[in-house]
Amino acid sequence: MIKRRMMLGFGLAFAMGVGPMIGTAQAQRKELVIFAAASLKNALDEATANWVKETGKPAPKISYAASNALAKQLEHGAPADLFLSADLDWMDYAASKNLIKPETRVSLLANRIALIAPADSTAQLTLAPGVDLSAALGAGRLAMGNVESVPAGKYGKAALEKLGGWDKVKDKVAQADNVRAALLLVSRGEAPLGIVYTTDAAAEPKVKVIATFPEDSHPPIIYPVAVTKDSANSDALGFLTYLRSAGPKAAFEKQGFTVLNKPASSS
Known part of the structure; x- marks a missing residue:
């Protein structure tokens, strides 16, 4: 899927x-x-x-x-x-x-970037140094924009690298061609977590923000x-x-x- x-x-x-x-x-x-x-x-x-x-x-x-x-x-x-x-x-x-x-x-x-989940998710995470998203993902994937080209994906990767969490999750990433495609994966429950702009999360009632990335964890958006x-x-x-x-x-x-x-x- x-x-x-x-x-x-x-x-x-x-x-x-x-x-x-x-x-x-x-x-x-x-x-x-x-x-x-x-x-x-x-x-x-x-x-x-x-x-x-x-x-x-x-x-x-x-x-x-x-x-x-x-x-x-x-x-x-x-x-x-x-x-x-x-x-x-x-x-x-x-x-x-x-x-x-x-x-x-x-x-x-x-803008800002945030970690999101489906609206009915019970996941709780803090975006602090040493963060590990793999346990919350389980067998699922982390939805985000392409980390080499899509701005939201680049910011997300940079933030996770700064927090020391990228290596723990990089093999569980579902890379989408734009940020709204990543948002859609989470809103449909096809990915348990995603990284999108806070503005995207505000526009989609089927997702919720679990945590917002620290502003100093990535370049200014x-x-x-x-x-x-x-x-x-x-x-x-x-x-x-x-x-x-x-x-x-x-x-x-x-x-x-x-x-x-x-x-x-x-x-």
């Missing part, structure tokens, strides 16, 4: 709209196309709906997937106007490939955003400015994000 779920990331990406983006000519589009980290879905959907209501603009088309997958799609010519990454590394990668307009780049949000290099959509910069304004702040904070920048002027 776990192995079959490892294809969820690819399936979710297409279900969320990635597939239809490929091959659409940039110049023929009027609506914004946004590539965004999967963990942003609930908050960004709400913020986007409010922007449409306030401006009367066409609803943007948003492709949600792992940041690494989105950056690679941009590199291979997939058209998009904005890129919202779940970590700095993949935005740096996009910048190094000349895929974004660097003057538009902003560190928009911060920063979500940068930038207009893509080839975007010719006049609304791209306007929407980025809107994301930095006071309007979407409540949507982000309701999901558990920390808004990093000061609200932009509304004038």
Whole structure:
């Protein structure tokens, strides 16, 4: 069952709209196309709906997937106007490939990672030095994003290494193609434990947070955003400015994000 779920990331990406983006000519589009980290879905959907209501603009088309997958799609010519990454590394990668307009780049949000379990689980763990997740896992697996490429997986591995718990659990990890696929494994009871962002846990009633990882156990979790290099959509910069304004702040904070920048002027 776990192995079959490892294809969820690819399936979710297409279900969320990635597939239809490929091959659409940039110049023929009027609506914004946004590539965004999967963990942003609930908050960004709400913020986007409010922007449409306030401006009367066409609803943007948003492709949600792992940041690494989105950056690679941009590199291979997939058209998009904005890129919202779940970590700095993949935005740096996009910048190094000349895929974004660097003057538009902003560190928009911060997040945390947590250890989760199904809502009816009785597991209790403390994320302290020497932590051992193997006993709580039993014959099950620890669901998390790919530890080499998916930001949430990278943060989770770094945190467990810092706490001295990685070697004890590395052979029991079920690696998913994005953080929402890992969340789904736990919400369906197919994995007894998982590592996701606290914002993902807040969006899924079928899971609960057992413990939050210490902030100093992993690099800061920063979500940068930038207009893509080839975007010719006049609304791209306007929407980025809107994301930095006071309007979407409540949507982000309701999901558990920390808004990093000061609200932009509304004038």
